[in-house]
Amino acid sequence: MASKRQIWVGDVPIGGGAPVVVQSMTKTETANKQATIDQINRMHEAGCEIVRCAVPRDDDVVALKEIIAVSPVPIIADIHFNHTLALKAIDAGAHAIRLNPGNIGGADKVAEVVARAKEKGVPMRIGVNSGSLPKHLHELEKKNSVEALVTAATEFVALMESLDYEDFKVSIKSTNVPNTIASNRLLSEKIDYPLHLGITESGTKWSGSLKSSVGLGTLLADGIGDTIRISLSTFHAEEEVKVAWEILKALQLREKGPVLIACPTCGRLQFDMDTVVAEIEQRLEAYEEPIEVAVLGCAVNGIGEAAAADFGIAGAKNEGVIFAQGKALRKVPTPQLVDQLFVEIDKSLERGGEVEFDEAQSAEGMEFIRKIEEENAGDLTPEKLAALEAEKANEGEDITAGLAELPQVKVQLDESISPQAGRRFARN
Ligand code: SF4
Numbered sequence: 001m002a003s004k005r006q007i008w009v010g011d012v013p014i015g016g017g018a019p020v021v022v023q024s025m026t027k028t029e030t031a032n033k034q035a036t037i038d039q040i041n042r043m044h045e046a047g048c049e050i051v052r053c054a055v056p057r058d059d060d061v062v063a064l065k066e067i068i069a070v071s072p073v074p075i076i077a078d079i080h081f082n083h084t085l086a087l088k089a090i091d092a093g094a095h096a097i098r099l100n101p102g103n104i105g106g107a108d109k110v111a112e113v114v115a116r117a118k119e120k121g122v123p124m125r126i127g128v129n130s131g132s133l134p135k136h137l138h139e140l141e142k143k144n145s146v147e148a149l150v151t152a153a154t155e156f157v158a159l160m161e162s163l164d165y166e167d168f169k170v171s172i173k174s175t176n177v178p179n180t181i182a183s184n185r186l187l188s189e190k191i192d193y194p195l196h197l198g199i200t201e202s203g204t205k206w207s208g209s210l211k212s213s214v215g216l217g218t219l220l221a222d223g224i225g226d227t228i229r230i231s232l233s234t235f236h237a238e239e240e241v242k243v244a245w246e247i248l249k250a251l252q253l254r255e256k257g258p259v260l261i262a263c264p265t266c267g268r269l270q271f272d273m274d275t276v277v278a279e280i281e282q283r284l285e286a287y288e289e290p291i292e293v294a295v296l297g298c299a300v301n302g303i304g305e306a307a308a309a310d311f312g313i314a315g316a317k318n319e320g321v322i323f324a325q326g327k328a329l330r331k332v333p334t335p336q337l338v339d340q341l342f343v344e345i346d347k348s349l350e351r352g353g354e355v356e357f358d359e360a361q362s363a364e365g366m367e368f369i370r371k372i373e374e375e376n377a378g379d380l381t382p383e384k385l386a387a388l389e390a391e392k393a394n395e396g397e398d399i400t401a402g403l404a405e406l407p408q409v410k411v412q413l414d415e416s417i418s419p420q421a422g423r424r425f426a427r428n
Contacts, residue, residue: 003226004192007123007167009050010074010095014169015194015226020253022244023196023229024237025052025078031059036067039237044072046238047245047256050227052076052098055085065092076125083109090116098125101156102134114163123167125196126160128152130174149174149183150190157191169194169226175201177215184219194226201231208232209243213250220251258284261294261309266382269297270317271334279338289349293341299372301383303328311345313337314369321365324348324355328365 006016014021024043028035030053040051055061055077068075076096077089083104086097090113097117101110117124133141133152141148149172160168170193172183180199188195199215202208212230219225228247230240248254262277277295284293294312296304299321306312307326314321320337322329322344332340348355380388 003169003188003194005166005194007169007194009076009123012049012074018226020220020225020248021049021227022047022241022248023050023052023076023227024048024240024244025054025229025231027235027237029060030054030067031057031063033063033066036063037070040067040071040073040075042236042238043241046241048073048238048241050074050076050095052078052229054078055089056080056082058085058088061085061088061092064089064094068093068095079104081105083113086113087116090120090122094122096123096125098127100127100129100132101159102128102152103132107159110159111163114160114165117167118165121167123169124160124165125169125171126153126156127171127173127196128156129200130176130179131200145174145176146179146182146186149179150186153183153187154190157193166193169196171196171198173198173200175199177211180215181218184224185222188224195224196227196229197225198229198231201233204233205239205243212243213247217247217251220247220253255290256288257290258287259290259292260284261292261306261312263295263297264382265297268300268376268379268381269315271297271315271320273297273315276313276315276338280341283338283342287345287349289353291345291349293345299369300376300379300381302369302373304383311341311348313341316372319368321369323365324357327357328362328369329355329357330361331365331368 003015006018007014012021026036026039028039030036036053043051051071051073053064053067053075055064064075064077074095076098077094078098079086079089080100081103086099089097097113099113104110128149130145130149133148137148137152140151153170153172157170170187170191172187174180174183177199184195184197197216197219199212202211208231216225216228228244230243232240232243245256249256249259260281265273273295280293280295291311292309294306294309296306296312296314298316299314303312303314303323303326310324312323314323315334315337318334319331320334321331322337322341324344329344
């Protein structure tokens with residue numbers, strides 16, 4: 001179940017129906033004030049709403065106070081083992097404390113931190129990690145790690161409640177995706193405090209993003225989770241923020257900036273779409289409006305599945321079409337497609353989202369698309385195959401019959417990022 005309670009970290013509400021919050025953690029030494037502030041600013045620019053900083057030494061607490069004073073987002077102090085650092089971080093103005101009650105030196109030390117947090121109105125995140133469960137749960141962990149994680153979390157919750165403190169959120173983190181999903185599902189049935197989600201040490205930008213998308217995406221789609229952090233092995237913390245936003249946008253839980261749709265390309269592609277997509281993606285970063293922009297590698301399917309996009313391009317060898325809301329705006333020479341697409345986007349945004357069609361140019365564009373469609377009417381494109389499969393599946397037919405006769409697409413992966421070999425275009 002979704003959390004019922006709400007806490008506030010600085011001016012950010014968490015849980016109780018508030019939007020899922022994007023968090024991340026700085027990778028700099030906190031004592032290095034300028035580097036940490038610079039990183040926080042970059043994270044903030046990427047959309048990070050709460051930042052956690054590691055506070056393992058006294059120097060870090062000293063820096064923390066100055067960092068908090070200039071940070072554009074609330075700061076959580078991440079404390080392990082040393083409860084006096086938690087006390088100092090609260091005094092330094094931390095907006096929240098992240099604490100693992102199992103490694104802070106006993107219930108009396110936890111109570112001391114809680115007393116200070118209550119006095120200053122500071123919330124906490126109490127975290128349980130698969131690698132650091134309390135000793136008395138080690139046997140249970142061997143038999144049933146999910147139950148051990150949830151037991152540890154509920155014991156910590158009981159400890160907090162026994163201290164008359166309810167201003168906290170809870171996290172269970174594991175490197176294991178199925179365990180993270182199962183334990184958070186179970187925990188969400190037992191407590192109604194906000195939950196923070198993450199996959200610990202999930203890996204590189206590639207593998208970590210995928211693991212996080214699967215693990216966190218599954219939980220978020222169930223309505224479980226109030227804040228998320230994507231942990232990636234990169235020193236660019238803003239990358240974690242971007243991945244977090246893509247997960248939330250994909251699930252339509254939050255809106256932030258444009259959504260890019262791009263076809264996967266196939267053997268029908270006749271222009272350098274990889275570069276075009278990369279350029280459009282980069283230029284869209286400057287926009288805050290949640291516009292949907294589609295990039296189609298050809299016009300063989302007409303505007304097809306991209307008809308609902310606010311704007312799009314369908315490319316071809318020499319000319320392509322810019323379209324909006326399912327209708328051609330105009331035909332453009334392929335090298336100008338990207339620039340002209342942004343001209344149209346900007347014009348529309350200046351008019352509050354309205355698109356102005358020049359009927360003659362639009363008709364010329366639609367005619368161009370119609371001709372390409374007609375010339376390729378018999379071509380079984382991925383999009384036509386998907387539509388055909390859906391139709392046949394609805395009729396209860398064997399949708400795999402005849403697949404062997406379909407045109408084969410040759411793929412050669414001998415160039416590292418964007419292979420051109422074997423494709424119909426040559427990059428300039
Ligand atoms: S047929 Fe579909 S996948 Fe292939 S280039 Fe055209 S739009 Fe892209």
